[in-house]
Amino acid sequence: MVSLHSWQRPLTTLTLCLQAIGLIEASPRPTQDQPTVNVRNGTLGGVYSPEYDQDYFLGIPFAQPPVGQLRFRNPQPLNETWDGVKQVTEYADECYGYGSDTWVLGNPVSEDCLTLNVIRPHGVKGPLPVGLWIHGGGFYEGGNQDPRYNLSFIVEQSVLAKQPFIGIGINYRLHAFGLLYGEELAAEGSSNFAFRDQRLAMQWVQENIAAFGGDPAQVTIWGESAGAISVANHLVAFGGRDDKLFRAGIMESGWAPGRYPNVSDSERTYRRITDATNCSSPVTGSSLDCLRSLPIDVLSPILNSTIQGAWSAVNDGDFIQGHSGTDMWLNGNFVKVPVLVGHNRDEGTAFSVKGVDTTEDFISKVLLPTGVDNSTASILEILYPDIPAIGIPPTLKGRPPASVFGRQWKRATAFTGDYDEYAPRRMMQKAFARHDVANYGYVFNVVPAGVPPTTGSTHFQEVAFVFHNTQGLGYKNVVASNPFANVPKSYFTMAKIMSRMWVSFIATLDPNQSGVTSEIWPKYDAEDGHIMIFDTEDPRLAFSMPDTDRAEAIEYLSYLYTTVFNKP
Numbered sequence: 001m002v003s004l005h006s007w008q009r010p011l012t013t014l015t016l017c018l019q020a021i022g023l024i025e026a027s028p029r030p031t032q033d034q035p036t037v038n039v040r041n042g043t044l045g046g047v048y049s050p051e052y053d054q055d056y057f058l059g060i061p062f063a064q065p066p067v068g069q070l071r072f073r074n075p076q077p078l079n080e081t082w083d084g085v086k087q088v089t090e091y092a093d094e095c096y097g098y099g100s101d102t103w104v105l106g107n108p109v110s111e112d113c114l115t116l117n118v119i120r121p122h123g124v125k126g127p128l129p130v131g132l133w134i135h136g137g138g139f140y141e142g143g144n145q146d147p148r149y150n151l152s153f154i155v156e157q158s159v160l161a162k163q164p165f166i167g168i169g170i171n172y173r174l175h176a177f178g179l180l181y182g183e184e185l186a187a188e189g190s191s192n193f194a195f196r197d198q199r200l201a202m203q204w205v206q207e208n209i210a211a212f213g214g215d216p217a218q219v220t221i222w223g224e225s226a227g228a229i230s231v232a233n234h235l236v237a238f239g240g241r242d243d244k245l246f247r248a249g250i251m252e253s254g255w256a257p258g259r260y261p262n263v264s265d266s267e268r269t270y271r272r273i274t275d276a277t278n279c280s281s282p283v284t285g286s287s288l289d290c291l292r293s294l295p296i297d298v299l300s301p302i303l304n305s306t307i308q309g310a311w312s313a314v315n316d317g318d319f320i321q322g323h324s325g326t327d328m329w330l331n332g333n334f335v336k337v338p339v340l341v342g343h344n345r346d347e348g349t350a351f352s353v354k355g356v357d358t359t360e361d362f363i364s365k366v367l368l369p370t371g372v373d374n375s376t377a378s379i380l381e382i383l384y385p386d387i388p389a390i391g392i393p394p395t396l397k398g399r400p401p402a403s404v405f406g407r408q409w410k411r412a413t414a415f416t417g418d419y420d421e422y423a424p425r426r427m428m429q430k431a432f433a434r435h436d437v438a439n440y441g442y443v444f445n446v447v448p449a450g451v452p453p454t455t456g457s458t459h460f461q462e463v464a465f466v467f468h469n470t471q472g473l474g475y476k477n478v479v480a481s482n483p484f485a486n487v488p489k490s491y492f493t494m495a496k497i498m499s500r501m502w503v504s505f506i507a508t509l510d511p512n513q514s515g516v517t518s519e520i521w522p523k524y525d526a527e528d529g530h531i532m533i534f535d536t537e538d539p540r541l542a543f544s545m546p547d548t549d550r551a552e553a554i555e556y557l558s559y560l561y562t563t564v565f566n567k568p
Contacts, residue, residue, distance in 0.1 A: 034085075035122070039208040042082040047089040048122060052152045053159075057118040057212070059092030062204035063197065065112035066173060071292045072180055073190050075114060075200045091117070094143025096296075097174045098304045101141040105477055109143075111177065111296060116201055117144055118212055119151045119167040121159045126213030129165040129220065131506045132205060132246070134172070134198060136225030136254070136460070139179055139311040144169035147474030148463060157468050157499045161515060163507035166214045168205065172197035172230075176303050179311040182270030184288040186263045191316035195233055202234075202245040220248040220506045224463055228254025228341075232325065232428075233313050239321045240333040248509055250502065251341040252466070253459055255424045256325025258566040260315040269309040276302050324566035326424075329431040336435060338509045340502070342442030342531065343425055346393040346456035348417025356406040359386060366412045370419060371564055383553040384415045392417055393456025395447055405454055418550060423557035426529070426547060433526035440511055441524050441531035441547060446494060450481025462534075465491075468499035490536040497542050498534060519543050 035046045035055040046057035064076040094102065095113035102109060120128070135142045135149055151167035158165045172178060178194030185191060206216045223231050228251035235249060236256050274280040277299065279290035291299070315323050322328050353365050359381065367377040388399045391410025400409045425441065432439040444462040451461065464472065464483045470492055472482025484491055500514035501521065507513070511521045511532075519542050521532045529547040 036085060037211040039211050041078055041080060043085045044088050045085040046118075049152070052156055053122045054152055054155060055120050055122050057088045057120075058090055059115045060088050060118065061092075061115050062170075062201050063114040066114060066177075066193070066197075067111045069292055071111065071177070072185065072193070072288065074193060075197050077200065078204075091145045092171070094145055095171050095173050096177055096300055096303075097137065097141035097143065099137065099141030101137050101146060102143070105146060105474070107143060107145040113143075113171045113173070114197055114200075115144075116168055116170040116204070117151070118209075119155050119169075120212055120214070121155060121164045121166075124159065124164045124213070127210065127215035127218070128213055129163075129218040129507045130168060130205065130209055130214045130216075131165050131502075132168045132170065132202065132219055132221050134170060134221065134223035134227035134230045136223065136227045137174070139194060139226045140175045142174070142226075144171050147477075148467070148469065150467060150469060150473055153468040153470075154466070154499050154503065157496070158503045158507065161500050161503050161507075163503050163513070165503065165506050166209065166212060168201075168209075170198065170201045172201070175311060176269075176273060176309065179309070179314070180270060180273070181261075181263065181266035181314045181316070183263060183267055184286055185270070186316065188288075189318070192313055192319040195230060195237070195313055195319060198230055199234070199237070199245070206245060217244075217247065219246045220250060221246045222250035222502075222506070223254065224252035225254050225460065228252050229256065229312075230254075232256035233320070235334045235337075235339075236322075236325060236328040237319050240328065240335055242335045242337075246335075246337065248337050248505065249339045249341075250505065251339065252462060253343040253347060253421060255341075255421075255428050256328065257312060258326050258424070258561050259324055259568070260313055260320050260322070261310065262315050262323065262568075266314055273303070323568045326427065326561045326566045329428050330562070332431075332435045334435075336437050338438040338440075338505075339432060340440045340442070340505050340511060341425060341429060342444065343421040344457045344459060344461055345443055345445040346395075346413065346417065346458045347421040348392055348413035348415070348419075349455050350459035351420055352409075352413045352416035354404050354406055354409070356408045356412040357402065358408065361406065362386070362408055362411060362415075366415055371567070372560065376560070376564065379556065380415065380553075383556060384411055386411050390414070393447075393453065393458075395456045396453040400454060409454065414550075418554055418557055422550070423554045423561065426554055427558050427561060429524045429529060429547075430526045433524050433529070438509070439524045440505070440521055441529065442521075443531055443533055443549075445533060445535040445537075446491070448481075448483030448491075449485045449487050450483070462498070465495045465498045465534075466502050468495050470495050488536065490541060494534060494536055494541055501542075517542050 037044050046055050092115040093108045093110040093113050096109050155167045172194045221231050231249045231251050232255045274287045279287045282290040313320050363377050367380050388410045391414045429441050447457050470484045497516050500516045501511040504513040505511040522530045530544045531547045
């Protein structure tokens with residue numbers, strides 16, 4: 001899955017030229033060395049990578065293109081077949097998205113984007129476990145072309161570990177295309193398209209992965225940020241119904257939300273869109289008919305420039321059957337499969353508001369926007385005191401200077417990180433343990449190269465280590481810094497440890513079969529939980545510790561999640 005290999009693009013251009021002058025057939029037959037598989041819809045022809053000794057099958061459609069009258073509808077299964085060999089040797093377009101992951105990388109986008117990539121070790125006998133990666137990006141950007149999600153490196157590590165697995169990366173609809181909701185959509189039963197796209201990709205895997213040498217009974221769904229939230233949503237989907245689409249889950253910095261928006265919440269965003277597109281009062285048909293008929297060149301700029309929405313799963317009474325993810329965890333309404341879940345130490349620096357200089361700022365800008373009242377805010381003010389030494393990130397020594405960050409930046413980010421990640425993760429792990437579900441927790445505590453002290457070990461930083469992307473592929477495009485540039489050897493060792501532990505979990509459901517460390521990653525216990533710490537400043541690099549960081553404050557936040565934060 002290495003992006004834009006030098007051998008790949010010129011070959012494709014030459015092929016097109018030869019087709020144009022009639023020297024080769026427009027529908028090429030497989031070459032002697034081309035890997036092929038027979039799936040339900042026909043034969044697929046991939047490409048062999050001698051560099052990684054892997055077979056790539058790229059841009060495989062798993063659904064009908066969601067265009068025209070299928071825009072803003074639940075995805076439909078692929079209903080086409082083909083004769084001969086369908087060439088799947090290049091990435092397909094990503095779904096429409098709006099953000100740096102799309103703009104800076106410059107990946108092509110279209111509505112016809114429901115495709116997946118399969119990366120398998122060449123010549124390894126199956127049936128092999130499967131790791132299905134769901135990319136992040138806040139549900140408004142990203143895609144499976146992003147070179148930072150290159151699966152070749154971790155699949156290579158799986159072979160070296162003698163625990164080979166097949167990697168799959170999927171696209172799903174984003175922004176309004178994937179998560180628009182409102183009264184008209186509810187009436188026709190259309191909702192949560194992004195997650196239904198992911199679900200249909202999982203069903204495609206169940207039906208077809210055996211042809212690639214994979215085992216449909218050994219699928220782990222796996223994601224970071226919005227991808228981790230997606231995994232969590234699939235665990236609670238349809239009231240926790242187990243459709244046997246996966247046997248395990250990995251959630252990096254994401255969880256099912258405390259409260260799902262309902263149709264009334266979503267209608268406000270829907271109306272903003274219909275107003276902006278002049279679809280509120282169409283001459284014929286409904287506003288939804290109008291939205292579906294708009295040319296993409298008209299609709300996309302409007303969504304990009306004027307519409308802000310909290311794009312997330314919605315409580316539609318079907319895919320999501322409750323108002324609160326917290327309630328579903330606590331009540332046991334989730335699929336009982338092993339999970340690996342964690343986050344980064346300084347998550348709060350990615351999400352906290354800036355310019356917090358005083359306690360009054362802390363209350364008004366950080367605490368009250370969560371929905372708490374003044375008396376609750378006064379308790380939180382005490383639990384999160386203005387003491388820089390105990391705030392985050394600890395890489396920022398002392399109190400930051402008066403600047404855009406604010407003099408109480410470390411206080412604000414400590415609370416925000418606990419509110420967004422620490423408390424929900426700890427609650428979720430305790431719920432899993434109390435329902436006898438094997439689960440493993442972690443905190444990642446490494447600051448990659450080029451990351452400033454005000455940021456620390458923030459959101460997304462673990463991805464390069466998990467994917468064993470020690471080349472820093474794709475990072476210079478987005479953040480202008482290779483996370484492994486001029487770093488100690490311990491960083492490379494850490495990448496090997498983490499990628500092998502993730503491989504071990506995908507292959508065996510136990511991260512302790514990695515073969516690269518003697519440290520034991522304990523299963524989480526509801527009364528005495530221990531988590532794995534990944535820290536290049538510690539000579540052990542990976543070691544377990546009690547999950548007690550800021551225990552009193554996080555316990556109070558957990559209480560608020562069952563009372564205030566998840567109110568209907």
